[in-house]
Amino acid sequence: MQKLCLLLLIAFTIQSCTNEKPTEIIVIGTQHKPVPNFDENTLYDILESVQPDLLLNEADTGRFTADWKYKIAPNSNESIASTKYVDNHEGALLRPYEFENRNQYRIDQGMRPTESFTHDLLDSLYEAGMLSEQEEAIVKEYNRALEPLLEIAAGDPKGWNNTTSDSLCAYRQYYQYQMLTKITNSREEFANRFHTKPDGEPISYREGYQRYANFWDLRNQTMAKNIMNMTDKTGAKRIVVLCGFMHRYYILSELKRLKKNKNIVLKEFYDY
Structure with missing residues (x-):
């Protein structure tokens, strides 16, 4: 009888967990x-x-x-x-x-304002025609990837809350944080320009932007x-x-x- 009661209790517990509303x-x-x-x-x-x-x-x-x-x-x-x-x-x-x-973390780590400085420098190199053909293609695609998102953002909230818009956002952010760093990590212009962090230490635009890119992952995961x-x-x-x-x-x-x-x-x- 004691064994039967125990089995019934276990079965009831399992059934209760199964029926619990998610x-x-x-x-x-x-x-x-x-x-x-x-x-x-x-x-x-x-x-x-x-x-x-x-x-x-x-x-x-x-x-x-x-x-x-x-x-x-x-x-x-x-x-x-x-x-x-x-x-x-x-x-x-x-x-x-x-x-x-x-925000303070980004400032202390040198991501801000080097992120905006890096984009300004990248834009100036692009406008001056100083990028390689491959680098220019990356910048063009990065800019193009924003266009459908601007169109979506002007519509109904359902338009930016679905799997299609999620994919468009992921693609644009991939270009911002993975593809643009291919340029900033290879061109000397970004290694030779510096910002001084609050602790007095200099940080290059290259390093600041790479930290900024890494923080996108850290922030969302956190x-x-x-x-x-x-x-x-x-x-x-x-x-x-x-x-x-x-x-x-x-x-x-x-x-x-x-x-x-x-x-x-x-x-x-x-x-x-």
């Missing part, structure tokens, strides 16, 4: 500032349709008070819509998931880990992750990997 994560690519086709009201309406119990914003903890309110009045589409949503839905949570102290940590910590069952839509493809790719062996499904906002 956690839903919805990654919504956004535009940070209001534009004619997308503003805080557009985003708020989307949140109302999804009805999440946890909202994750692309911000770090330093922007929040101890009770998870923005220290400074929200001024982006995401922060305004998220604040309004949690104010109107008792029990809904708002949390950050950004790479901590992102954000995805933070999303999973917040998911585990809060126990939320329907989670909306808001991110600039150029990040969406990378975050989704990481979440697909990290959610293996977990009762988690990834959904789109228009599934609701």
Whole structure:
């Protein structure tokens, strides 16, 4: 009898786990500032349709008070819509998931402002016809890769929240962080120009831009880990992750990997 009870208990536990409703994560690519086709009201309406119990914003903890309110009045589409949503839905949570102290880290590591200096120098070499045929082709394709994204960004949010737009974003970012470095890592102009970091150490445009490219991976991978940590910590069952839509493809790719062996499904906002 004791053995039978134990077997029944195990069977019940397995059945309960099998029937447990999966956690839903919805990654919504956004535009940070209001534009004619997308503003805080557009985003708020989307949140109302999804009805999440946890909202994750692309911000770090330093922007929040101890009770998870923005220290400074929200001024982006995401922060305004998220604040309004949690104010109107008792029990809904708002949390950050950004790479901590992102901007200061980039400054301290010499990525900023060498990234913009590098692009300016690259543009000047391109305009002066000083690049090789192969290098010129890379710059042309990098510029061309942005065109369909600008067109998509001017339309409906569904247009930049799907697998096609994700692929376009991934392609453009590949050119920015993998292909442009083929030029900056081979031409002496980028090795012979320097910026002085806050610690007084010089850093070449070449090294600064390479660090900038590497940080794209580190930042997105860290954000995805933070999303999973917040998911585990809060126990939320329907989670909306808001991110600039150029990040969406990378975050989704990481979440697909990290959610293996977990009762988690990834959904789109228009599934609701």
